[in-house]
Amino acid sequence: MPEPFQCHGVQAVPQALRRLRHDLLAWVLAAGVEPDRAGDIVLASYEALANVADHAYDGAGAGVVDLDAAVHPDRIEVVITDHGRWRTPVADPRPxxxxxxxxxxxxxxxxxxxxxxxxxxxxxxxxxDLAPVRP
Known part of the structure; x- marks a missing residue:
C-alpha cells in the first residue's frame, strides 16, 4: 500500500486548493485507483475543500485546511479538517x-x-470501497 498523503496547514484560498486537488489526484492515481474512481475521489474531496473556503472562516484572513488520505485494505479514505466555524456564504447573484x-x-x-x-x-x-459491490 502507498504511504498516506498528508497536507496540513494549507491556506483555504482557491489557488492553494487547486494545487492540493492536483496533488491528491496524482497520489490517488499512483495508488493504482482506476481513473473514473479517482475522478470521484478528487471531485468530492475538492468540493469539501471548497466548502472550507466558503463556510469555515469569517473573512478576517484565510484560514487553513488539513487533508489526510490513506489506502486501507478495503477502502480509500480522505479526511478534510478545518479549524473555523460555520458561516453563511454571501448570496450568489446569478439567476x-x-x-x-x-x-x-x-x-x-x-x-x-x-x-x-x-x-x-x-x-x-x-x-x-476499493472493490465496490456490483449489482
Missing amino acids: VSLRGRGLLLLRASADRADISAGEDGTVVTLAW
Whole structure:
C-alpha cells in the first residue's frame, strides 16, 4: 500500500486548493485507483475543500485546511479538517445558483460521507470501497 498523503496547514484560498486537488489526484492515481474512481475521489474531496473556503472562516484572513488520505485494505479514505466555524456564504447573484448542493455532491460521489462539526472546526470523512459491490 502507498504511504498516506498528508497536507496540513494549507491556506483555504482557491489557488492553494487547486494545487492540493492536483496533488491528491496524482497520489490517488499512483495508488493504482482506476481513473473514473479517482475522478470521484478528487471531485468530492475538492468540493469539501471548497466548502472550507466558503463556510469555515469569517473573512478576517484565510484560514487553513488539513487533508489526510490513506489506502486501507478495503477502502480509500480522505479526511478534510478545518479549524473555523460555520458561516453563511454571501448570496450568489446569478439567476440560477448551484450553491447549496455541495453535501449532495459529496454523498453522491463517495461510498460514505461523514460530516462532523464542532467548536474546533469541521471534519469531513469520505470513503470509497476499493472493490465496490456490483449489482
